[in-house]
Amino acid sequence: MGxxxxxxxxxxxxxxxxxxxxxxxxxxxxxAGAGANVTCADINEERANETKGIIDAEGGSASIAVVDVTKxxxxxKLVNGVRDLAIMCNNAGIMTDSxxxxxxxxxxxxxxxxxxKGVFYGAQAAARVMVARGSGxxxxxxxxxxxxxxxxxxxxxxxxxxxxxxxxxxxxxIAPSGVRVNAIAPGFVDTRITARHYTEDDGSINDEKRNxxxxxMSTMAPLRIMGExxxxxxxxxxxxxxxAKFVTGQTIHPNGGxxxxx
Ligand SMILES: NC(=O)c1ccc[n+]([C@@H]2O[C@H](COP(=O)([O-])OP(=O)(O)OC[C@H]3O[C@@H](n4cnc5c(N)ncnc54)[C@H](O)[C@@H]3O)[C@@H](O)[C@H]2O)c1
Numbered sequence: 735m736g737x738x739x740x741x742x743x744x745x746x747x748x749x750x751x752x753x754x755x756x757x758x759x760x761x762x763x764x765x766a767g768a769g770a771n772v773t774c775a776d777i778n779e780e781r782a783n784e785t786k787g788i789i790d791a792e793g794g795s796a797s798i799a800v801v802d803v804t805k806x807x808x809x810x811k812l813v814n815g816v817r818d819l820a821i822m823c824n825n826a827g828i829m830t831d832s833x834x835x836x837x838x839x840x841x842x843x844x845x846x847x848x849x850x851k852g853v854f855y856g857a858q859a860a861a862r863v864m865v866a867r868g869s870g871x872x873x874x875x876x877x878x879x880x881x882x883x884x885x886x887x888x889x890x891x892x893x894x895x896x897x898x899x900x901x902x903x904x905x906x907x908i909a910p911s912g913v914r915v916n917a918i919a920p921g922f923v924d925t926r927i928t929a930r931h932y933t934e935d936d937g938s939i940n941d942e943k944r945n946x947x948x949x950x951m952s953t954m955a956p957l958r959i960m961g962e963x964x965x966x967x968x969x970x971x972x973x974x975x976x977x978a979k980f981v982t983g984q985t986i987h988p989n990g991g992x993x994x995x996x
Contacts, residue, residue: 740977744769747816748974751803751856752826754781756925757875759788760963761823761970766794768971773816775799776826803852813859818867821974822860824853824897825875829927834888842889849893850900857904857915865911873973874901874917875966876985881919881993894919898985905983914982916973921989922951923961955990 748765752758754776766772766789774789774796776782782798789796801812803826813819828848830841853874864870876898879891898917905915922928924944932943952960969988972978987993 741971741975742769743821743971743974746770746820747773747818748821748823749773749775749799749812749816749819749856749860750823750825751775751801751809751852752875753785753823754778756927757920757923757963757966758823758825759785760967761825762796763788763792763794764964764967764971765821765823765974766796767792768975770821770974771795771797773797773799773812775801775803775812777802803856804847806851806855809852809855810859813856813863819860819863820870822856822864822870822872823875823970823974824856824860824872826852827875827877827894827927829887829890829930831886831930832889833886837889845889846893846896849890850896853897854900857900861904861908861913861915864913865908868912870913871974871978872904872913872915873970874898874915876901876917876919878919878921878987878989878992880985881987881989881995901985902983909982914973914978916978916981916983917985918966918969918973919985919987919989920966921955921961921987921992923963923966924948925963952990955992957990959990961988961990 748770750762753762753774762772762774774782774785779800786796786798874897877894880895901917932940965988969986
């Protein structure tokens, strides 16, 4: 088998949540580019359709599902509705900015509902069908915030830490069935989630602020470059493929070297 073949996903069915934008969109496009049939799941129908349109234009196979990952029954229905689900990417996420001291309970609940419970529901439902079939791959999106604590994103980081922990526990519980569970912990990638740093109150983009943040983030990284959504998608492609058949329970950190785990 040629080395490239190991990364092919021809005919495998995949779901990517939060695939209407940013990292999820890049993951969906990359998996489809490797031959997977991708269900682009997002709470936002227009964005999910945009991703499907890109995949269609590249000759890939995609469909859409409008799903709010905080709704357990809807996530279960999504998972059970895809025949022979081979790859489940639990990627949808949101952000809130507050110190822990000032964090209000509604924000805490909202962040945990999307960033942790949304991932949990997807992983649990996928694990059930994959274990029954004896194969499959689950990939969760955690965050570099787990490795590098930063002020004012405590709720987000706590939920992401729970994602990384669940990834390990689920991985060890279902490894004997042949199902692998891993996570990616992206470094800073300029997407809708980060746009709050340079979006003015009237919704306009402040290019000066944006350039300053991008420059700061690339200077912070030992590799001195900014991460791109596709850098995350390639990590997911690896984890999803048979090239990673010996890898489970891991959180991979594509982050330019900002934090290094061992
Ligand atoms: N961008 C970064 O720097 C960065 C760093 C670390 C981790 N992450 C994580 O990567 C993931 C993707 O983030 P992104 O940067 O691409 O952000 P993004 O805002 O561009 O994309 C998030 C997508 O998730 C969808 N979504 C939000 N709530 C949802 C819900 N309840 N149900 C279904 N879909 C929902 C949104 O509509 C959007 O399309 C998130 O989990 C985020 O926490 C991002």
